[in-house]
Amino acid sequence: MNAFDLIGIWVAAGLTLMMLSFLYKDNPFFRLGEHLYLGISNAYIVWFLWWTIVRPDFIGRVFVNLEPSQPWTPNYSYLVPGILGLIMLARMVPAIAWLSRWALAFIVGWGAGTSIGPTVNSYLLAQLYSTFPWVNLGPVVGAPVGEFVPALVNALLLFICVFTVLVYFFFSVEHKGAIGRTADIGIWVLMVAFGASFGSTVMARVSLFVGRARFLVQDAERAGHAFSILLTIGILIAVIAGIIAKRQGRSPLEPPPPLDAPPEG
Amino acid sequence: MHVRPVERAVLYILIALGVFLPLIFPFDRWPNLPTPEVEAVYNTIENLQSGDTIMVAVDFDPSSEPELYPMLLAVMRHAFSKDLYVLGVCLFNPAGAGLGMTAFTTVGDEFGKVNGTDYVFLGYKPNMVAVVRGMNQNIGRMFTVDAFGRSTRGMPIIQRTPRLRGGIKYLVDLAAGETVRPWVAYGSTPGGYPMGAGCTAVSFADYFSFYQSGQINGLMGGLKAAAEYEELVHMKGAASAGMNSQSIVHVLLVIFILLGNFLYVQSKLAERRPKGEAR
Numbered sequence: 326m327n328a329f330d331l332i333g334i335w336v337a338a339g340l341t342l343m344m345l346s347f348l349y350k351d352n353p354f355f356r357l358g359e360h361l362y363l364g365i366s367n368a369y370i371v372w373f374l375w376w377t378i379v380r381p382d383f384i385g386r387v388f389v390n391l392e393p394s395q396p397w398t399p400n401y402s403y404l405v406p407g408i409l410g411l412i413m414l415a416r417m418v419p420a421i422a423w424l425s426r427w428a429l430a431f432i433v434g435w436g437a438g439t440s441i442g443p444t445v446n447s448y449l450l451a452q453l454y455s456t457f458p459w460v461n462l463g464p465v466v467g468a469p470v471g472e473f474v475p476a477l478v479n480a481l482l483l484f485i486c487v488f489t490v491l492v493y494f495f496f497s498v499e500h501k502g503a504i505g506r507t508a509d510i511g512i513w514v515l516m517v518a519f520g521a522s523f524g525s526t527v528m529a530r531v532s533l534f535v536g537r538a539r540f541l542v543q544d545a546e547r548a549g550h551a552f553s554i555l556l557t558i559g560i561l562i563a564v565i566a567g568i569i570a571k572r573q574g575r576s577p578l579e580p581p582p583p584l585d586a587p588p589e590g
Numbered sequence: 591m592h593v594r595p596v597e598r599a600v601l602y603i604l605i606a607l608g609v610f611l612p613l614i615f616p617f618d619r620w621p622n623l624p625t626p627e628v629e630a631v632y633n634t635i636e637n638l639q640s641g642d643t644i645m646v647a648v649d650f651d652p653s654s655e656p657e658l659y660p661m662l663l664a665v666m667r668h669a670f671s672k673d674l675y676v677l678g679v680c681l682f683n684p685a686g687a688g689l690g691m692t693a694f695t696t697v698g699d700e701f702g703k704v705n706g707t708d709y710v711f712l713g714y715k716p717n718m719v720a721v722v723r724g725m726n727q728n729i730g731r732m733f734t735v736d737a738f739g740r741s742t743r744g745m746p747i748i749q750r751t752p753r754l755r756g757g758i759k760y761l762v763d764l765a766a767g768e769t770v771r772p773w774v775a776y777g778s779t780p781g782g783y784p785m786g787a788g789c790t791a792v793s794f795a796d797y798f799s800f801y802q803s804g805q806i807n808g809l810m811g812g813l814k815a816a817a818e819y820e821e822l823v824h825m826k827g828a829a830s831a832g833m834n835s836q837s838i839v840h841v842l843l844v845i846f847i848l849l850g851n852f853l854y855v856q857s858k859l860a861e862r863r864p865k866g867e868a869r
Contacts, residue, residue, distance in 0.1 A: 348602055370684045377687075377713045381735045392741055439719060440775075447775035447805065455803030483802070522795045525812070529657060529791035531839045532813040535609055535832040536656020542613040543831075 331548050338545035338552055341537050342559050349563055383407045456487050486514045601846065608842050612834035618826075622817040622833055627801055630808030631786040632668070632822045634760055640673040642759040643751045647773065648690035648711075649682035650766035654790050655689060658764045660829035661788045661816040662693050665762055668823045670701035670708075675747055677729070677758065678711035680737075681718040682769050687711075691737050706736075707746045713737030718769065722776040726755040755781040764788040770797050774805045788815065 326334075343358035381391060387404055390397035409431055415424040454460060458480040465476040492504060493511030500508045545551040624632070635644065646665060650658045669676050678694050680686045694711040703709055712733040715721045724732040729752060730742050742748045751757040754777065761783055763773045770787045778785035784807050789797050791812030801809040810819060813836055816829035 366685055369688070373684045373687060373714065374716075376739055377735060377737060378715060381739075385734065392743070395741075395743065436719070439723075443775035443779070447779055448771065451803055451805055452799055455799075461802075518795065522792070525791040525794050527843065528812055528814070528836070528840070531609075531836055531843075532657045532791065532832065533653075534605075535613075535813065535835045535839075536828070538609045538835065539613055539656075539828055539832055542610060 326548065334545055334548040335551045335555075338541055338548075339555050341541060341545075342555050345537070346559065346563075352566070354559075354562075383410075456484055458484050485510075490514050604842055605839060608838040609835040612838060613831065616831060617834060618830075620834065620837060622814065622821045622830060624818040624822050625815070627809040627811075628815050628818045629822070631665075631762065631788070631810055632808075632819060634784060634786060634807060635665070635668050635672065635674070635762075638672060638674055638759050641675070643675040643677060643747075643757060644669055644760040644762065645677045645679065645754060645758045647761065647763040647765075647769065648678055648680045648686055648693070649763055649769040650689070650790075651683040651686040652689065654766035656828075656832070657790050657813050657816065658766060658788060659689060659693065660813070660827055660832075661810055661819060662689075662764055663697060663827060664816060664819040664823055664825065664829070665764075665788070666693060666697040667700070667825050668819075670697060670703055671823070675750065676709040677747065677751065678709065679721075679725070679733075680711075680714045681721055682765070682767055684714040686766075687714040687737050705738075706740065710742070710745060710747050711737045712742070718772050719776050722772060723780075726753060726777065726781045728753055729757075754783065758783050761785040762788065765793065765797075766790055767793075770800060770806065774800060779805070786810075 340358045340361065343354040344362075346352055347355045383403060383406075385391040386400045387407065388399065409428040412424045413428045415421045458477075461480040461483065462473075462476060465473050468476070489507050489511035491511075493500075493508040493515070495504075498504055541552040545555075546553065638644070646662065646669070648662060666676065676694070678690050680690050690711050690713070694709055695705065697703075698705060698709055705711075712729070713736060715732065721732055730745075730748050733742055735741055736745070754761070761773065761778055763770050763785065765787060766789070770789065770793075773785060773787075777783075785805075786808035787797060787800070787806050788810035789812075791814070794809070794811030797806070797809055797811075800806045810816065813829050813832055817833040820826050820830050
């Protein structure tokens with residue numbers, strides 16, 4: 326591990342603990358980490374876009390030969406997207422902000438024209454087709470009963486669930502009688518779907534924490550015990566903050582007023 | 591009924607212990623049995639011939655790194671162990687390009703593969719729809735340089751596979767956002783190549799309909815799927831290590847939910863009781 330890697334791991338471990346310190350309460354270390362994240366990620370994105378897109382795809386195609394060893398002729402057709410891209414920045418100057426609408430109009434028009442066909446085919450027709458029970462049962466026709474029956478139940482359940490949810494969202498008819506009862510089933514289907522999504526979301530959030538914890542325990546600890554040392558410093562700071570809070574008559578675990586709140590009185 | 595600060599602190603501490611202890615004292619007792627959706631991705635890559643080309647789309651950024659990066663490493667290791675050529679691209683967020691560059695070079699070095707010959711990571715381009723359509727026609731025209739700023743003109747892997755349509759045998763999109771849909775609509779469907787996807791656990795339920803409809807032939811959801819893939823390729827890594835913590839936290843969460851509901855029902859019953867009965 327070279328010195329740059331070592332410094333990088335210490336900084337990453339410190340910033341991770343700064344972000345996790347929000348679990349205790351909002352504090353200047355969390356704010357510092359948050360602002361650093363925003364600033365550095367935006368700077369990285371700007372640099373990366375310049376280096377891999379603007380320079381090779383615009384400057385390198387129109388103005389300068391970036392590969393002197395290769396034959397090159399300027400391609401002035403790239404001036405059109407280049408100028409459209411530049412006038413997007415006109416939004417920052419109120420007097421000529423209207424210019425940016427030309428670029429937006431081009432993007433919206435191109436996007437709508439390009440996406441209507443594939444969107445209908447892939448998101449609507451293909452999904453609709455695969456909802457019908459006979460389509461899903463096709464591959465298991467002639468299969469043993471133990472394979473066919475679960476597939477049949479699955480296919481019917483899928484069709485009924487999609488149908489009842491569609492009825493729930495069909496507002497042109499009042500939800501009374503048979504329609505109302507079908508829509509009620511649709512609500513239950515939606516609740517089950519939301520429950521599945523929520524369960525998956527919890528799993529994902531835990532995974533994010535596990536990922537950071539693994540970095541702290543395995544990677545940072547191997548880099549000169551960065552995790553242990555930084556955690557000890559963090560706990561000491563929290564204890565001192567707790568003592569100060571107690572002297573001020575507040576509970577250390579009480580949510581503090583926001584940092585940017587106006588002073589009382 | 592709300593959680594008091596002390597109760598919240600206890601919950602946080604229990605969750606932290608559930609996450610950190612299995613990482614500090616690792617064990618290898620709980621298998622991650624592969625599900626059919628994950629096996630489908632594995633089998634597709636396993637059945638390709640040495641010398642075939644696949645595309646791996648690194649469509650995630652650091653905010654989804656714990657779930658999708660282990661998946662990326664496992665898929666890359668599987669592909670390189672089969673001597674496949676691998677094209678890489680990131681069409682989700684420029685911040686994800688750095689992860690792709692690191693993964694491709696790290697795994698490439700592990701297997702002695704040459705950047706530009708055996709694999710290339712093309713980096714990020716905005717306007718995903720246009721880029722996917724363009725790559726189906728001509729990769730070199732869409733990406734004049736790769737993520738490292740090197741010209742793709744004359745790059746052996748681009749000369750072998752000048753376009754996605756008819757050039758690649760499989761596409762795996764590792765997606766943190768909505769990129770699976772455009773890849774299906776503008777990439778694999780018109781391009782005629784099969785596609786599998788890996789996604790965060792949050793998106794798994796959304797993308798399952800694409801798996802059920804056959805528009806993608808395999809689907810890997812979250813850290814668990816990454817651990818399953820590691821199990822399949824016999825290269826246990828970050829995902830397998832993390833699943834011990836994940837499993838313990840899930841048990842804790844179920845206990846918290848049961849306990850919370852029990853206390854809630856108890857408090858409601860106490861409210862309904864006539865006041866004279868209250869002590």
